[in-house]
Amino acid sequence: MILLMPVQFLFGKLFSRLRRKTAVLTDKRVKVMNEIISGIRIIKLYCWEKPFGRLVENLRRLIVGVLTSVPTSVPTSVLPVYLPVYLPVYLPMYLPVYLPVYLPVYLPVYLPVYLPVHLPVYLPVYLPVYLPVYLPMYLPVYLPVYLPVYLPVYLPVYLPVYLPVHLPVYLPVYLPVYLPVYLPVYLPVYLPVYLPVYLPVYLPVYLPVYLPVYLPIQEVKQLRRTRRVQACVMGSFFATAQMSIFLFVLTYVLTDQEDKIRPGSVFMVIGLVQCLRLTCGRFVSSASQHLAETLVVIERIQVFRLLEDLKKVTAQHPENGNARHSHSGDEEELKTGCCVELTNLTAKWDGDNAVSNTLEDITLKVRPGCLLAVIGPVGSGKTSLLMSILGELPIQSGSVRAQGKIAYVSQHPWIFSGSLRQNILFGQSFEKARYDKIIRICALSHDLSILPNGDLTLIGDRGVTLSGGQRARVSLARALYMDADIYLLDDPLAAVDTAVGKHIFDKCIMRYLRNKPRILVTHQVHLLPVADNIVILTDGKILSQGTYMELSKSGVDFSELLKVAEEDTVEKDRQSMLSLCDQAHYIRPRADTNVSAKSSGEENVPYSVHLPEEEERETGRIDLNVLISYFKAGAGIVRFILLVLFLLLAQIFLVTSDWWLARWTNEIEDRHDAIETHDPDFTHCNATTDGNVLTTGRMVIPEVDTYFNLHVYTGILVAVFVCTLTRAFMFFKLAVTAGGNLHNMMFARILRATMAFFDMNPV
Template sequence: MDHPEISAGWLSRLFYHWTGPLQRKGLTEPQVGLDDLYPLLPEDRRDGRADAFLQLTATQPVRPWPITAFIWRHYKGRIGLLTLLQLLGMLATLASPWLLNHSMTQLGAGAPTEQKLLLAFALFASVLAAGMLAEHSLQLALKMHVPIRRLLAEALLAKVMKLGGKSFDDRAGGRVQNLINRDVWDITWILADPAMPLTMALQLLGTIALLVWQVGSAGLVGFAVLTLLLLISTRVVRRMNQQEQQLKRQQDERNGILAEYIKKLRLVRQNGLGAFFTRAANAKRQQELGVLGRVLKLDAINDSLMLSTPLLVTLATFTTYLVSGQSLTLPQVFTTIALFAVLRIPMMRLPYLIRTLINFNTGFNRLCEFLNSPEQHRDLTDASLPVGSLRVDAVTALHQQKPVLQGASLIIQPGELVGITGPTGSGKSCLLHLIAGFDDSFEGEIRRHGRVAHLGHKPWLMNDTIRNNILFGQPWHGERYRWVLGACALGADLGLLSHGDQTLVGELGTRLSGGQQQRVALARALYAQADILLLDNPLSALDPIVSAQVLEQGLAFKPGPTRLLVSHDPDVLAHCDRVIRIEQGRLVELDARQLADLIQHPLPAPMVAPQEAEQFSEEKVVEGKVDWGLFGFMWQRLAAPGAILIALLLTLGQEGLRIASDLWLGGKAGLTEVSSLLGIYVLLGAGSLVCIMVVRVINYKLGLKLAWTLFDGMLSRISRAPMAFFDKVPQGRILNRFDRDLGEAQEILLSMLMGLFGMLISVLLQVVVIGVNMPLLLLIAPLVGWALYVLQRRYRAVQLKLRRQASVLRSPLYISISETIRGAPALRLAGAERFALDQVLLHYDNNLRSWYTTTSINRWLGMHQTLLSAVLVGAVALMVAFGNSSLLGAVAITYAFTASAMLNSLIRTFAEVEQVMNAVERVREYSEIESERQHGEALATSHPGVRFDNLGLRYPEASQWALHKVNFELAPGEKVGVCGRTGAGKSSLLGVLQAMYPASQGEIYYGDQPLSRLAPEAVRDLYDTVSQTPLTFFGSLRANLAPLTEQDDEALELALARVGLAERCAGRLDEDLDKLQLSAGETQLLVIARILLSRRPLIVLDEATSDLDHGGMRKMAELLYRYRPEASYLVIAHHLEPLLSVDKVVVMEAGTVVEQGSPVSLLANSHSRFHQLFVGQVNRQVAQIN
């Protein structure tokens, strides 16, 4: 839709009446949707300036000044107009106190009526002009945020595309999130409004000049006190900024831990390590709160300084004036009070400005540091080569100072299908990464010509539909698309999915099986018609039938592109034109005899059941007004009623003493006796200062307590939420709650509530003072009250809904940024950087639309509050002009100024509190989600074996049984294998066994004790699990070896020695695991070492050998069976090899057990299901057994 501001008339633009339809919708509709947000204005959308800016930031090194100059040069017209409006607004603001003084000195009983009316109108006009200019200049500055923030965000994302690979992991991605969501914001405030420091300084100087005009040199004393307080405040703010930078780093680390925890949650629970992760997150949170406490303490000191500044400056000024032997007149008193009220605004903004400037500098340095990061990308293209050809010449690649590839050379002709094989950890994946350009840390030369596609063992998919993942931003070609689906055997899968190729794949493709992920990624590469395909074990998760189809139609077709295919499977290697084996870092081409002598490997495993996962739930947008029960939720979390009551009473006392000091000084105007005048005034002022300081200390203490209880409450629930919750809720949505929502709830809300109460008390007391002394003014109170009610009703209704919508829009942005960071190498290789950037920027634009819509509604409120304030001041001025009491008139007109301004802030702050309560609402939602039981029966015996008794499972809303009447036993020390074809129920069996999902019928017994009576965490503590994806995590090698128990160095080193990692990890127990850079095979061995140190009675091997070669499979089994003979083993496998070493095999089909017995006897029986399942391998394996 078109932006309504474009077609609006001048009056509508002046007062923002063009926002009316949205306001009415906010009053009548339950929620505001994405389509209701205003689109970006044409001048704020992407244009040629973005390309020029990307070119600027692509140069090295990137520095702040060229970026600043670029933005100011391209937006100089807007900046010039903004500066002019701010200067005019400053003059109008300074005119109001001068007119106030003039009205009190010139207006009296004998003044001409025309003069009285003219001055009243002048006061009305000055207030109206100052407010309107302030609102329009602010809106213009905020409009500048849109294109600037977009430019900076796009530059950061473009840089990400040039990094990726080893430059990022899940935790480093938190740094990019912070850069885009926080640092860009800090930078933009100054870039969009460079005149703000100048106009604020001019307003300060102008106010000081008027003070000198009123009270002479005493005004300079006040200015000196003001400067001293400002210097102290600056020092406090600088110290606070240092702490905030440390706080950001702590938040980055905490968010990284949470991101890793949530991403790996299924693996974490399978290994019974939930307690480790929650303990680590809580420990990091405690460190964070230590820094946050220092920030809040410094903030309390600074707030106390700023709030006491007007009082201290007034006290210093009046004391100096009286000590000099002069008497204060009534106009002097209240004009000076009005001037200090004007001074209070820039003074309260000044620490924020200083803080903004410091954040601007810090954020800019962080931005430039990131943009100057070295780019791990070497251009390997050689156009002199034929398209599809590849040359590897004397390439040496080091890993931990040891060569993985050493002098490797290879020449591949266009269209060849070349197999790459070798033992686990020999460098096969490394070779493909180097050819793809993911890593440029090698010696030698790699040259290629043509488009390249890389299919990793764990392929990267976008959180989008299957179709969009295949198209990957390319145009639709129906015939090619249908061929690709057939070549990758996806037709049958799409037929089983209710949404077909419009099915969302979820984050990282988690809603598809491993085989489906591989085939969708392969389909993407084939659809792109790449000239060179780099395929890392692409058939490992496919069953024999599907594997053969994909091999024939999708990989081995001729003529075809150049293909490098990593595999251990001899049937796959037999289709290759050539086979290269990596031996001691060198590439050796095998002849026919060597190929025939390769150790025979079992065929790849059947894929996980191709069942349709549930669509992710849409994030709920809460409807209606704020639930006031949220305050009860906050009250419970704080659990400090006495402190809250004291803070409220002291706030009341602070405002009361402040007003009493004004009235006392005004009532004693004309007296020259300093002691009689200042004694009470100083006492009242000192009492107000004490109240301010105590309230800030209480606020600091409560804020720190709230920060911990909110985090702890949410984490404890999330960590115990059932797996069904995580099946429906994406990772980005959860992280959004722990980041933005928790931050607002803990850092903003309490200070807002205290400020709101203080403003409410101030307004009420001023109205009472005016009403008692000048009852005639109360005649306009109903009119003012009605106008305020209408304004706040319309404003609050729409703003609350906008805030809720904004909270929902943040999650897709978090998800898309994280997704792009992880997929940067694949996107760069596919030439899809622009496509991915546009996808992220679409979400970013939606957030900017939400933000701009909110600011427009704010300006509508500000304009109408300005109009109301001007009318109120004008009406009061008229009544004062025709009244008789100079004191009461001075009080009334001065408080009309301050009360009207306070009313404006009151409505806005009340609405902001409601909006921030939306964050509390979202935190409460995740603090009250359904959770698993924390307590249950204690284990009766140590290791009695496991028995599945008539076990059944039906997933929620599913019509079919995933498991039905499953019966078998796992005796102490016994090894039982579980196998079956697609959809057999193996994963569901493991899910119930490890307390991921509750059984729908039957029971699993541990001895005679039903597992359902134990707490889920206690059940998971019975198992160690080795899965296809080995679980490692943040922290040291020591923590990864013994996360739950204390182990001495000798035990740890013995475990490493037993798995063959002693030399590799010698003396590095306390080194961060990331720095070790273990290969996939070494990581699997590390997990085995962890299990050797454990004493848990049950060990589950869930596809544990799919990443290993033949020797690796045998080594893993031998290690476990030798050093953990007392354990019972449940081996879930698709390979035949690991099933041959178990005592008993359980064959499943359609969720039931159809066969069980000795693997040897079942293999020998040609009619057995087990024999038929592995019919392609039986003869070879029986020969090996014999």
């Protein structure tokens, strides 16, 4: 039992290594699936369900046909380069030198063996497997991706036939003729042209296509390896007790002390083995497996914890390449009332890997009651400026200081699955007066009146049941209800129509938030005259800064910006029409459309809307239909019958081993009882042994056939070991197959689901 501990430990170590590889592949697959589900609307719009479904399957499946998903849009520019260079060099050398030797020597020797021996084995494998996979890719993708298609598809099919049948004839005949003729021509003529032309042309096409497809070893392959290790552990665990008892019996037999194999001693050994069985067998391997799972979790946490902390970026002086990001200022700044200050800020998204800075030499101040308008063309760094204040953009030099709580209204509103009221409150306590006031300020009163359940209407996790303007106003209402000290508004008026935008700007930004420092990113130039300060960004730099009058006098041309505003107006009108169409979906006869009635009373007012329910866990027996579906997904009827057969055989042999050992020890015990009953002083009397018969006094006692019992017991234990391992392998094979099939089935159904499913269920 103790000797088996290192074996179990090795199995656990192997499981740990495989589990780490599996975790990497699983993370990659889950990431791809999350991206697919998050972008399911675009995927369905362009009917890309099948290509993306195959992409996920390629990350899981083990079959060689994974490379059939290589896109046929591989650059074929290699063909005009490869053919003019390869054919003029190779054909003049091949035809006059190779064929005169090949035809008269190779064909007469090879064909008589090939036709009667090779083809009957080769064709049944080649035609149904090789041709359907290889020929569709041969013509368009043969030269650029020859190796990544040839190696994984051709070799697994051809080598099992090639090695045992082809090589015994090929090597003694082909090599003595081929090598002396071909190599002297090949090495000096072909390689000098092949290497400088073939490699620079082929590898740039080969590596980008081959490596991304072939190197990520499929998740299922790693899962199967892991399950094989688990099968070995489980199979050896069930056979450990019998093997330990067998070693105990074998020790007595080899030392000629078989008379000591008595029921009492065997029972004591069985008791000790059963006590140590879990500790030295199961628990050692389980500890290794759980340690592997723990290490995987620790590695993931470590990767997350070692990410750069973007909110505490270092020192203040630009000349030393460092920066500081802080949300607390000194006493002098508190006295001046400066809430947001950026000094010589330089930042970029990709850190040291970026070619150019996202923001460069940005200096500005925003005090309480000040409205700073940030304008500029698309990609000028307006959103990045807000991200730097939030601490999301890595700072290369300069400093960012912000005092107080910050509320950020994103250009792309985030809505979680829940009621509209829950999206606005965002975990804060419900205050009716403040809540109703914010609803009116954000122009949501009319929207609540036409929703089926007012502010208790269930909306999707991304707000897909609302129009773009409604989502923007819900996001703005959430920021207002937060009652922050600083407001960062990333173009919140872009998704609303002109009338609603004017209402929000006047009632919310200019009146409700008049005492707050506000940074408004906008494309609407007609709002600039009322701004306290204007910053014009271009390519991450401040082109101009000042009031509207100062910028106008300095010669800043707003005409180009007005064009953008006009385009924005057209877009807002389109959004308005879409908003009306979306709202028409919700209009129903209502007895009461008063908003205050929908949001009246206390927070715990009962309502009948069906909000998302927590997932329930059922306990008890698993339904038989579930088990049947699982086994159908994991194995056919034949494999299932074989699994049941080996389960029964393993248990039968386990019971038989105990029965045979009991029979053997009982024979020895009966023999000793008979001897002691006939002659208590047997140890001092004269006795003779003839073959398998012991003669003492007047009684003849048969001798126990030790080696016969040992051979039978050994055979039974071998059967136990084989059956337990086989059933473990078959069970884990079934589990992996069932998991893969069920995964593919569920994922395929998710891809085929309607958009209503994704609208009503959190992603």
